[in-house]
Amino acid sequence: MTFTIEFQPRGLRIDCFQPINGLDAARQAGINLSSVCGGEGTCGKCVIQLLTGAENFEPSNIEKKHLSPEKLNQGYRLACQTTLDSDVKIYIPAESVIEDQILQIDGKYDSNLIQPAVHQSELELTEAHLKDLISDFSRIKTVMNDEGITAELGALRTIPLLLRKNNWKVNLWTRGKEIFHASPTHNAHSIGLAVDVGSTKIACYLMDLTNGRTLTAKGTANPQIAYGEDIMARLGYAMQGSTQAETLFHLTINAINQTAAQMCERVNLSPDNIADGCLVGNTAMHHFFLNLPTGSLAVSPFVPVINDSIYPSAQELGITAMPGAAVYVPPIIAGFIGSDHLAFLLATRFGEDQRVRLGIDIGTNTEIALQVEDRIVSVSTASGPAFEGAHIKYGMRAAPGAIEHVQISENGSVEIQVIGNQPPIGICGSGILDTVAQMRARNILNHRGRINKKAPGVRLAPNGKPEFLLNAFEKPITLSQNDVDQILLAKGAIRAGIDVLMNHLKVDVSDIEEIVIAGAFGSYMLPEHAMGIGMLPTVPLDRVKIIGNAAGAGARMMLVSTLSRAQAEELADQIEYLELTVYPDFAMFYAQGIQA
Numbered sequence: 001m002t003f004t005i006e007f008q009p010r011g012l013r014i015d016c017f018q019p020i021n022g023l024d025a026a027r028q029a030g031i032n033l034s035s036v037c038g039g040e041g042t043c044g045k046c047v048i049q050l051l052t053g054a055e056n057f058e059p060s061n062i063e064k065k066h067l068s069p070e071k072l073n074q075g076y077r078l079a080c081q082t083t084l085d086s087d088v089k090i091y092i093p094a095e096s097v098i099e100d101q102i103l104q105i106d107g108k109y110d111s112n113l114i115q116p117a118v119h120q121s122e123l124e125l126t127e128a129h130l131k132d133l134i135s136d137f138s139r140i141k142t143v144m145n146d147e148g149i150t151a152e153l154g155a156l157r158t159i160p161l162l163l164r165k166n167n168w169k170v171n172l173w174t175r176g177k178e179i180f181h182a183s184p185t186h187n188a189h190s191i192g193l194a195v196d197v198g199s200t201k202i203a204c205y206l207m208d209l210t211n212g213r214t215l216t217a218k219g220t221a222n223p224q225i226a227y228g229e230d231i232m233a234r235l236g237y238a239m240q241g242s243t244q245a246e247t248l249f250h251l252t253i254n255a256i257n258q259t260a261a262q263m264c265e266r267v268n269l270s271p272d273n274i275a276d277g278c279l280v281g282n283t284a285m286h287h288f289f290l291n292l293p294t295g296s297l298a299v300s301p302f303v304p305v306i307n308d309s310i311y312p313s314a315q316e317l318g319i320t321a322m323p324g325a326a327v328y329v330p331p332i333i334a335g336f337i338g339s340d341h342l343a344f345l346l347a348t349r350f351g352e353d354q355r356v357r358l359g360i361d362i363g364t365n366t367e368i369a370l371q372v373e374d375r376i377v378s379v380s381t382a383s384g385p386a387f388e389g390a391h392i393k394y395g396m397r398a399a400p401g402a403i404e405h406v407q408i409s410e411n412g413s414v415e416i417q418v419i420g421n422q423p424p425i426g427i428c429g430s431g432i433l434d435t436v437a438q439m440r441a442r443n444i445l446n447h448r449g450r451i452n453k454k455a456p457g458v459r460l461a462p463n464g465k466p467e468f469l470l471n472a473f474e475k476p477i478t479l480s481q482n483d484v485d486q487i488l489l490a491k492g493a494i495r496a497g498i499d500v501l502m503n504h505l506k507v508d509v510s511d512i513e514e515i516v517i518a519g520a521f522g523s524y525m526l527p528e529h530a531m532g533i534g535m536l537p538t539v540p541l542d543r544v545k546i547i548g549n550a551a552g553a554g555a556r557m558m559l560v561s562t563l564s565r566a567q568a569e570e571l572a573d574q575i576e577y578l579e580l581t582v583y584p585d586f587a588m589f590y591a592q593g594i595q596a
């Protein structure tokens, strides 16, 4: 049995030899279909259109639940519910694809503590002869005037030939007191790779280790997304077996290697020049990129395999770099608080003063830290992917065609701003936040979060429920009652985390001297709207700082400075983790938090 599946509008084709699930077929073709539920049939995001032979695919009850009869007649189906077994042509709607999203990698980076972990020294040794029979390595220790020097086996294998070919001169790369690589001459480039592996995006930075400058940076979608948009879905996939877990590991490492190679090409260098690395991520990503078992993260009490920092060789991780190079992996805090949170707090200088500061990194899981005097307490709250557009009918990530900002006037007329100035195909987190905040401000939404059916701009959806119309173009974009409910749940989870911390550390809103907000969604949202819907406590706007990808900035600091690594390890010891689900009044704070 051989058949061909053709994907339009990209014109991609794959040949198959046995029946294949539509989601897997798209993955094979290299198309990242949105699959929030990981193929369970509950999210309705993996929509495809069968351009040929739709009549052969009787819609399932699940598909009937997510797609209107009209859509079903037009050949729309859910990829994860479709088994393909003969030649077929498939159209992938733009809103079903997740790879064109804008990947936010900028963040305020400032390192005045340049002290790289790797160094190179050019040595000239005395030549061995019959009256001087000491070993090559003893000669090196003598010239370096350090008996404590050690050498990696790989370096020892290359040194003798280099010495004899190069007139007894050699350039040695050391990490601490260990020689890990040898080259004929001093390398003009000493570069490092810092990576923040997020659930949605992987942000990579190529750094000059001698001066701490960022040579270039690049973001790429985390390819694990094709196996579920939220962490639990991916952990569930990894638990299916070692092949599945290895798939997530290899996908992550391949994406890092590809991005690093592209960045090296931009600056006319080779990945072989990468002498050191630093990888951060939330705890699940940390376990995936280290290829550690993730089973314990998926079930209560959600404990990680290891908290401490480790410094494995790049080769062991599969990262393409200079032979002998290693990758620093900072400590993680707990099952749901990873080294990305630590990197965020390091970059934003938590622990360096005693001000009352709130740090919030908004994502599918939102990590929140509250600093009061010399205490820093962190929580992780399952805010869900609603602010990334998931579980929202017209939700999408920030990508061309997404409504990113919305203005609703007193009379209910709506102005929208669309990424790429093109007709809208959906709405991203910042647009959703604007809409809900202003619907509330204009009384289109009451304090219980119900849409007022009689308010201007509100119409009844085919299911009889009210929805707010954002535009009346060819493809109307609306925000439904269900969408509003999802946003209130998400913001309620964040606010409950903040309130628990304030209650725990006996902090009043008026005590808060600074709120620092990181994360892709956080970078585009308007803080006044976040306060308007009660997601953030109301403080003067000049106390709120939006700082972009702070985890990436922290990873860069730790890459170029062993002092920053030491600071991060101290900070990790200082951070107290608070488990929200067992906090006595968490349910009460959550119930308050979801009010509109």
Ligand code: FES
Pocket (backbone or CB within 6 Å): 034, 035, 036, 037, 038, 039, 040, 041, 042, 043, 044, 045, 046, 078, 079, 080, 081
């Ligand atoms: S419904 Fe298909 S991936 Fe969620």
